[in-house]
Amino acid sequence: MTPLFRRMTICGVGLIGGSLALAARRAGIVGRVAGLGRTQANLEVAARRGMLDIATRDPAEAADGADLVVLAVPILSMRDTLEKMTAHLAPDAIITDVGSVKQWVVRELEPVLAPGMALVAAHPVAGKETTGAAAADADLFQGRRVIITPSARSTPDAIGKIEALWNATGARVVRMDPALHDAILARASHLPQVAASALAAALADERVGGMLAAEFGASGLRDTTRLAASSWEMWRDIFITNRAALVEALKLYGSTLAEFQALIESGDMTALEALFDRGRAMRERLK
Amino acid sequence: MTPLFRRMTICGVGLIGGSLALAARRAGIVGRVAGLGRTQANLEVAARRGMLDIATRDPAEAADGADLVVLAVPILSMRDTLEKMTAHLAPDAIITDVGSVKQWVVRELEPVLAPGMALVAAHPVAGKETTGAAAADADLFQGRRVIITPSARSTPDAIGKIEALWNATGARVVRMDPALHDAILARASHLPQVAASALAAALADERVGGMLAAEFGASGLRDTTRLAASSWEMWRDIFITNRAALVEALKLYGSTLAEFQALIESGDMTALEALFDRGRAMRERLK
Structure with missing residues (x-):
């Protein structure tokens, strides 16, 4: 089976980003997984737990050729993170996120996309008291709701792929307007x-x-x-x-x-x- | 060892009243235990679980000669319950309760006491999601706070006995003004x-x-x-x-x-x- 994405880059390998990496790998729907982190210590935990093929603090290196970017950093850091990556991504890359607010994310990220790229903002309604790659869990999204909020830059193909990604984690996917x-x-x-x-x-x-x-x-x-x-x-x-x-x-x-x-x-x-x-x-x- | 109380009557054999009966019996500080209940079904559970020597829905029968009354009924039912019992209690009976409000309880109950009786209002700060005698647990008060609120009709002897009762359950007793x-x-x-x-x-x-x-x-x-x-x-x-x-x-x-x-x-x-x-x-x- 051809994986759904050749190379997935997770920006922010914490509880949510790390759990998504584990679940997507287990489902066999991603080729290589790169992780962009802020601290070497957390990246090492992620690498040791087998979440990542590439662990780096350099956005360009993390981006290199990726056809899927998952922004799992705080909402106000998303735009800046993506800006440092776009030039290095596959020209038809799909961008998604896991933020708890969606209108702002759509408004901030759409202007940063290159012409062939798509944005499908998403919000997995899941969480635990714990944080960091050490707390990541391949079953975190099992039975949880994930809200996908299509917008102007969401193509039907990209929406389908992001829904397939979340369905593969065991989540229940719902579509909704960002507002x-x-x-x-x-x-x-x-x-x-x-x-x-x-x-x-x-x-x-x-x-x-x-x-x-x-x-x-x-x-x-x-x-x-x-x-x-x-x-x-x-x-x-x-x-x-x-x-x-x-x-x-x-x-x-x-x-x-x-x-x-x-x-x-x-x-x-x-x-x-x-x-x-x-x-x-x-x-x-x-x- | 002479028990602290010859006969304890628990009014309301629910989670709190039933747990106190179990804990007091286990500690060997009460002689006989009578339970006053509203429903036969709950009284039978209490009797089957060994909390009570006498289980009744009749206040006079429950009161008969008791030297300790524990009011574990809703706050607004306490006065009425006690009024039906006072004539049948030991003349030097001690009255206590487990209500979550103390000024009201003191104000309502003091006028009902016969001259030789004492009131020591109390509030065990403990609870569970469950209710009824079936949920009672001899360890419910272990390590929990019990607040004793002495008032005009509390004698030093009665205060000492009620504190001894709660200490025997494993609770941490604190004294405080009702207000x-x-x-x-x-x-x-x-x-x-x-x-x-x-x-x-x-x-x-x-x-x-x-x-x-x-x-x-x-x-x-x-x-x-x-x-x-x-x-x-x-x-x-x-x-x-x-x-x-x-x-x-x-x-x-x-x-x-x-x-x-x-x-x-x-x-x-x-x-x-x-x-x-x-x-x-x-x-x-x-x-």
Whole structure:
């Protein structure tokens, strides 16, 4: 079988990039795999774990003749990374990414493509607490959703190939407009992050009678603030690049919280039960 | 060794009441154990699991001569339950409870005590997703905090005995003023509940382009909304009985959320990073 891609270059061999390299190799759909990294230590882990044929910190060397580029670096580093590579890629290379925001990525990357190249932006909705090539896992995407957001520079052929790549990892592929993606993820992913970070920040130094309130929290407080431990580098880029949709989601949350507060204050237990039950029903649907 | 209590009556043989019966028996600090229940089915589970010598739905029979009463029923049912029992208890009986709110409990129960009785309100900060006698576990309180809130009707002897009871379960006992308890728990426990319920309620029916946003959430959304599945019966009583402290905690959360929203809108990444880091540092202290 001819592999789907002769040479795949993964930019950023972390949890997501590394897991994709492992899954694609196992499925036999890529020829050679090159990895572009920032630190020698992480590249060595990746090479030792058999993810890469070529491990380098030089964009030109990583790009050399590749017909697939996967940008798995922070969103605000994608354009710069791609600019250093385009001249060295195959003239019909397909560019994709794994970022959590899609309109910004499409707008930033399309002007950088050479005429014969295509862009198919994508977002695997998967993650673990861990990071780096050491945490990569060929089964990470099994059963997870991957959202593909075709745009002006996506050819039908390129869309088909990127979908085939993700299908081969065991993911469930969904197609969506970039703006719709950003509005949905602002609610389902970026909003919970801010809700958790704000709860943790509110309680960080909150003392009553000299005692730190957070010390009396149990598993409920730990669950609700778990996301607050996330990496600032990743979230900074999301806060910058999905600002409008996230602010809209925060307004929705703020008004529901205000509704809870008003009903608790007024003691309207009938209306409060209905609101509480709406939350419980949603949570039960999530399993 | 003479047991600490001749006869302990547990009102509400659920997760907390049942676990306390098991732990106290194992430690050999109680003579006979009676359980007052609402349903025959749950009482039979408790009896079969060896928690009880007497299992009944009749308050007078449950009370008969007891020198310790543990109220493990919802907060708003405590007064009524105790009123039906006082005439049948030992004249020097000690009354305690396991409720999540303490000022209300003290105010409601003290007027019901006969002259020789003492009240030592308490709150074991422990819980599991599960409920009922079937879920009871003799090790539930091991290493957990139990907050004792002495008040006007707590004698030094009664305080010492209730502390000995909880120490025997492996819990770490802390003494605190009832008002301080309520202010701290409003922040560390009742606020996370509302934050999670409001997030789940906000997303329950939130559609973008016809798609349900919550369906695209991953483990972060699940963690942050886990508490939303809690029982309304238990939380209704907390919302009613700790209203003022909870509203104060909600205002603190609301203003921190508004701070996040303003910084995301203005794009002030230096200030946003400082706020995000405050949350991350708090989360890391929680482990």
